[in-house]
Amino acid sequence: MSFKIGFIGAGNMGRAIASGLVAKGICAPADLRCVSASGKGAEIMAQKTGGSVAASKRELIENSDVVILAFKPQHLETITKEEANALAGKLVISVLAGRTLESMQAVAPDAANLVRVMPNTPSQIGKGVSTYCFSKDPSAQEKETVEAILSSLGTAYEVAEEQLHIATVINGCGPAFYFRIVQLLGEAAEKRGLDKTLAMKLAAETAIGSMELFNASGRDPQDLIDEVVSPNGVTHALLTSLDRNGFPQIMDTSAGDAVSRSVELSQSK
Structure with a gap:
């Protein structure tokens, strides 16, 4: 499996995912791009993984097959119309705590599929447990891609979105x-x-x-x-x-x- 992954946001969780992807060979460093608000987080992620820093969110999106949203949840609506248009046809994965699939759909209505993920901090050492859900029935390729990405953190289990509240309490x-x-x-x-x-x-x-x-x-x-x-x-x-x-x-x-x-x-x- 080979695909290009872009990270919008490069905090602790974003870096944990990126590092796991590269360490497990799921993503080659050359296929990993990142961007962050201040630029510092993206530089750290790039140095740690061998990936590259994108010039802008739009450029990152256009050059990625999968886009991972890993910034502060309250900044979801800062995605611009141009960036939203670039997300059309992309698989978008969110680790934004508390942000529903509906709120993501409002921002990226033309994405190929949306995935809401609740990871946990042991993901930093590859021992995490993630729960996740899709906005619509995934294709075999989408499911395989998501499972491959989340396996870099540890284990992962698909649940219905309404079950994420209690799953969040547990994992x-x-x-x-x-x-x-x-x-x-x-x-x-x-x-x-x-x-x-x-x-x-x-x-x-x-x-x-x-x-x-x-x-x-x-x-x-x-x-x-x-x-x-x-x-x-x-x-x-x-x-x-x-x-x-x-x-x-x-x-x-x-x-x-x-x-x-x-x-x-x-x-x-």
Whole structure:
């Protein structure tokens, strides 16, 4: 597969995608172009990937098969009519948080297809999880292209756009949730006499091993929980305390609050 990719916006996520594409051989450096508002981000991306900096957004679009929107979400409407015309017939992929397919369609009505993607920060090391949706049924080539691009970040799963709100809570917000767990366990351990740095390493490595076991086993989480829990043992005390203090309700309420905020943000743009 060979295609030319243009990045409008060259922040952390744009650079992560571009670097992954080149590292995995999905895109040759010569086929990668970028442009950014200040020009500094594009220069960094070009230096990091071997790609080139485009003279303008329009020039980038005209010389790309796939255009990736990776700038600040509130700047979507700054796409000019001339640039929108240049997007006609192009596959346009957006990583603009909260921007709906409808809002993208309003800006690029003649694009061949539009793709809305929610990546996450582990994409920076090729361990990301992305969720995505198309504005219309994709051709086999479009689907293959999108999957190839997102595979450079890690794994990717297609969902309906209305499901992106809850998917965002899981894969988009998820890293912050797991970082918070590690942080809190470190603080609890330090309070009880264990070095905080060691505690956080124990927490992180245990989480990684546990999740790899879960993925490899294909089993229900409860089955794996039951293997760890002994009646009236230490793990039993931990889980009982979590339930007694409302952890299941906290998780459900927090997920609901985050979904509501996702919906609110998408409607305000």
